[in-house]
Amino acid sequence: MSERISLAIGRLFVYREVRREEGQGAVEYALAVLAVAAIIAAAMAGFTGQITNFMTKAGTKLQTYVP
Secondary structure, three states: OHHHHHHHHHHHHHHHHHHHHHHHHHHHHHHHHHHHHHHHHHHHHHOHHHHHHHHHHHHHHHHHHOO
8 A cells, every 4th residue: 555655656746847847848938939039029120221111112113013
């Protein structure tokens, strides 16, 4: 009987350890995605003028082809 209890407690600790590592991986993944999103947002903010000029030129060029 004590072996069963010991085995059950051992499994519980292993299960808790696995669950904690899975949660940790999810948090690390979320932080990596957040970092990439922040870099993209900063780049877009820095190139706002160039992006606007490009889109304006592209729109003007497209208007010459559309009747």
